[in-house]
Amino acid sequence: MQQLLFILTLITIVGCNKDFDNSNKVNEIKLPDYSESGITTFGFLLNDSVWTNYGHYYRNNDIIPGWRENRIVTTYNFAGTPSERALQVTGRLTIVKNNVATKDISAGFSFVPVPPFINTYLLNGEYPRNFNVNDNVQGTFYRIKSTNPFVLIVTKFDTSGQVCSGRFNGILYNDQNLTDSIIIKDGRFDVKLSY
Numbered sequence: 001m002q003q004l005l006f007i008l009t010l011i012t013i014v015g016c017n018k019d020f021d022n023s024n025k026v027n028e029i030k031l032p033d034y035s036e037s038g039i040t041t042f043g044f045l046l047n048d049s050v051w052t053n054y055g056h057y058y059r060n061n062d063i064i065p066g067w068r069e070n071r072i073v074t075t076y077n078f079a080g081t082p083s084e085r086a087l088q089v090t091g092r093l094t095i096v097k098n099n100v101a102t103k104d105i106s107a108g109f110s111f112v113p114v115p116p117f118i119n120t121y122l123l124n125g126e127y128p129r130n131f132n133v134n135d136n137v138q139g140t141f142y143r144i145k146s147t148n149p150f151v152l153i154v155t156k157f158d159t160s161g162q163v164c165s166g167r168f169n170g171i172l173y174n175d176q177n178l179t180d181s182i183i184i185k186d187g188r189f190d191v192k193l194s195y
Contacts, residue, residue, distance in 0.1 A: 020067040022055050023097035029054050035190045036156040038163035042072050042091045042107075044187030046133065051105060053091035058101070070094055074191040076164075079128040084112045086128035087164055089189055104136035109152065109168070117157035122149035123170075133172055133182060142172035142182050150184075162193040 031050050032041035043052030056067040070092040079086035090108030094101055109131040111121050123129045125144030131152075133142040144150045150170030157164050168187035174180035 020056060020058075020096050020099055023095055023102065026095060029093070031186065032188065032190075034165075034167070034188045036163065036165040038161065038165075038190060038192040040072050040074070040191055042089055042189045042191070044107075044168070045183075045185050046105070047182055051093050051107060051133075053093065055092070055094035055096065057092060057094050057104065058096075058099075067096075072191065074194055076193040076195060079110070079112060084128070086110050086112050087191075087193070088128070089191055101137060106132075106134040106136060108132055109150075111152055113154060113157055113164070118154050121152045121154065123152055124149050131168070131170065131172065131184070133184070140180075141175040143175055144170065145173045145178065148173075159193070162195075163190070164193055165190040 029050050029052060031045065032043045032052055035041060041052070043050065045051070053070050053072045055070050057070060059065060059068045072089065072091045075088045076085055078084065088108065088110040090106065092106045093103065095103040109123065110128040111123055112128055121129070123131055123144055125146050131144055131150045134140070135142075148171055150168065150172070152166060152168040154164065154166040156166070166189055168189070169185045172182050172184060
């Protein structure tokens with residue numbers, strides 16, 4: 001009897017979790033306000049269109065496949081050497097219409113904060129100093145060109161409160177066609193440091 005109840009519950013969850021459409025809420029997507037309080041925001045203008053963490057992506061390799069909420073993920077750990085801690089921030093914007101992602105863009109950056117931490121960092125595209133944008137629908141990947149560094153300015157770095165905030169801008173280039181580029185401007189992030 002318990003197995004039957006479990007199977008019926010599982011079928012109900014799977015059946016309820018498949019239908020998803022957030023295309024009617026596209027007007028709700030706004031660039032997050034700039035802040036320095038660790039409220040976990042990440043956003044920018046991508047060729048003058050707002051990009052921020054938003055929506056749900058479909059995950060089919062779980063026990064119960066379905067739509068999962070996009071989240072900003074922040075890590076602050078060692079980047080391969082004992083003396084370098086890298087801060088990594090990633091997010092995803094997904095618009096879905098009738099269970100099909102019509103827009104699905106992942107973005108992320110990493111850099112090595114060094115004392116006095118509040119500083120301007122030039123990211124050259126080599127890990128752990130990079131910024132990437134991946135259009136998962138079109139299959140295009142944009143990254144920093146080493147001859148044109150990306151600018152990231154840390155405006156707050158509080159180790160006791162575990163907060164890092166800043167601004168960024170630059171140009172990213174298509175990994176397969178360097179004549180294709182995107183402009184990232186008015187970028188901002190405000191995250192909690194996770195150790």
